[in-house]
Amino acid sequence: MSDLTSLTIAGIREALATKTFSALELTDAYLAAINKANDKFNAYVALTPDKARDMARASDARIAAGEAGALEGVPLGIKDLFCTRGVHSQACSHILDGFKPAYESTVTANLWADGAVMLGKLNMDEFAMGSSNETSYYGPVVNPWRSTGSNADLVPGGSSGGSAAAVAANMCAGATATDTGGSIRQPAAFTGTVGIKPTYGRCSRWGTIAFASSLDQAGPITRTVRDAAILLKSMASVDDKDTTSADVEVPDYETAIGGSVKGLKIGIPKEYRMDGMPAEIEELWQRGIGWYRDAGAEMVDISLPYTKYALPAYYIVAPAEASSNLARYDGVRYGLRVPGDDVIDMYENTRAAGFGQEVKRRVLIGTYVLSAGYYDAYYLRAQKVRTLIKKDFEDAFDAGIDAILTPATPSAAFGIAEMATASPVEMYLNDIFTVTVNMAGLPGIAVPAGLDNAGLPLALQLIGRPFDEAMLFRTGQVIEDAAGRFVPERWW
């Protein structure tokens, strides 16, 4: 029954409805796949097989009773950033050792309410800080993709590396992920999967461990654009417990798929043509432009002049918020505590041992930029830049642009430890095409669009108007239809 794990969510829905197999059979197939492969990928940091089977049995009962939910029986992996009741929820950090929350995040609660099945918790960069999943306390995740003719392990991207790898390697039908500066879209691009970061406020942040509150957004990673539409529909909701969540109706995104793009205006921002960008990325972009032109869309050259300031501004705003958000990990109430001579000593010992190097770096940066005398020069200015970036997009959309097409990443996946000696800024450049979207609070989707010369997946990104994720599903499907799907060759 190993074929079961290659089905899309849409496929599962149909098969369960027609009783081709049971939800329990499907979950067992996934559990078997995980047992077989997780040692190689390190995608899961905690498995919940008993819970999964219980949930699958309950799904079968509801299907039999004709009460199936929108995600009935669909086995999902959950990023470790989401709090799940009684289950490992540690943001893959040492400092949250042993933390099992007494509550369930709104996003995961929405999924279970729609009948989904939880397989376990997925690896990620510690506190979602990273672009390669190498900062996890639980070690790096291995990308199911390998360069042609090579056995070298590659990174799956980050921070949602476990989510992307698990989806690509058929260890879950879909996964939850989060995106603060590109953490859904970049790993999706590196693994040939689809990832959408919805509009800020679309998904509740309640119960999701915070990295940078004004940028964090949950979204799905899936194998197809349609699956992303199905999953996001269930994840999204307004939430009384998160006052930054938006009371905007969540449409049935699936109905947008297959819609014609004829006459749509697709913007091509010139500022995304970076110096030293690999020719392969430019070619991919041009190929994408061609597909839309062929489909009858109008391609429009646009300018987003403040793009170049997005990354530096992001690396002020995000660490600033993180430095404050991570202050609660002090060894007093939960997680790791390393004793000390007095309380200050205990704080220092706990945080020194509990946080990894990248987290410490960002806490230090954040503390610095918020300090008296530096606030105006850094944080306040970065917020002003943010307003200008937002305005760039507003101007484009006001001029009638329906969606903006860009590359998703400046390269394909790189080797594990390959960036170990690089400066942090080189790693940060991975997010050069994605951070602007977070800074502006807009929705963005990464859709696999081709392979590079080494046979590794590359993706294009579509950016939409606030709360117009439907447009991204509609336009994203064009890429999937033209480029086809990308599945790694099975070596495990």
Next chain:
Amino acid sequence: MPIAETRNTNPKNLISGATGDWEVIIGLEVHAQVLSASKLFSGASTEFGGEPNDHVSLVDAAMPGMLPVINEECVKQAVRTGLGLKAKINHRSVFARKNYFYPDLPQGYQISQFDQPIIGEGEIIVEVGPDRQGEFEEIRVGVERLHLEQDAGKSLHDQHPTMSYVDLNRSGVALMEIVSKPDMRSSEEAKAYINKVRTILRYLGTSDADMEKGNLRADVNVSVRRPGEPFGIRSEIKNVNSLRFAGQAIDYEARRQIGVLEDGGVVDQETRLFDPAKGETRSMRSKEEAHDYRYFPDPDLLPLEFDDAFVEALKADLPELPDEKRERFQSDFGLSAYDTDILVSDRAIADYFEAVADGRDAKQAANWVINDLLGHLKKAGETIETTPVSAAQLGALLDLQSEDVISGKIAKDVFEIMFSEGGDPRDIVEARGLTQVTDTGAIEKLVDEVIAANADKVAQVAEKPSMIGWFVGQVMKASQGKANPQAVNKLLKDKLGLD
């Protein structure tokens, strides 16, 4: 921006040092717990007491992924208070994080308001006094701002030999911080200001402002200068929790600063603590050691916005405030400034007085409430809330007097009984046979007896008519106080041949 000078130097406030006179400058930050059923950003109860950590939500404990949600009632209370302080209501304000580490601060930051508070400038009229002549001085103290913020939890250091425990019951409870301008010039003024703030808050019902429960605390900013010179360097005395301590702390700190300056030193800008046991202030941390709180807007909370209608609805329901009540009592009842100040100092006292005065002689009612009721309450350690004599009962007592059923003296006795034993005055008067004797025949008999038994005094009263008072006293005594004094007086005059 230079701080505006709003007061003229009053010589009576000056402190004389070894080298001349000094003037003390005081500004206050009053922290008042908002009266609300639940906390500022969580649904946990604000109930006082309970076992440690009984009233703690996931948000208060800063569990991972928890988010604050503003409690609308706390916002309303802040706006009501702003209206009561005649202050500017900011229709848009911003919550900011004040970052510092402390075990009883679970988030690692306090959610407060920094550069955009909910309430802007206002003014409080403060009655200082009475002085030895019984006079009050009215001063005006500017309010700089009022903002909403979270309270912290409490560290318990006496529960374990080597560890401290943390109680988060107060963590996240809403506080209003009311910041005054540096407009006070003596500890008396500062105490009167705190007292007035407390009165206003209690009138509004926005805080119970109970200092004993820690629901009203003050940070006191003190500096000294030569009269007419610019403001000096100030120190801040943290967390003063009684009026008396506030006065002591200010007087001590002013003296200390004067001593430093007169010795040729400079005052450090620092944070100090008041030690009530020793009656002194001590340095807590210097300016150099001051925390860098790294304030920034809380990204978990949208700016707090409301419209005119929101404010107007609250304004419409605002109770009468002490200043307006004072004016009304003086103009409608003709009460003295002294009496009015006492009556309006507490909304419950004012309400009690009005109930007693309703349909009766207001001055008489005021006298009874101030002299008898409040006097007895104070002696018994009770408050207006726990008074054994209700306003209706006191009113009935006044009625008995005006109906000539009892004399003023008997009324005092009846009040004693009502206060110590309880009961309705009419029942007491009836049961104990205290009804005033107005039967002229019975009184005349007593008068005759007294005159007959005191021939010597009868002779003297002819010389000195004011001695009639002695006769009245004797007759009253013989009647056990029940004779109508006017009737006694008239009969005596007739019989003694006084006009």
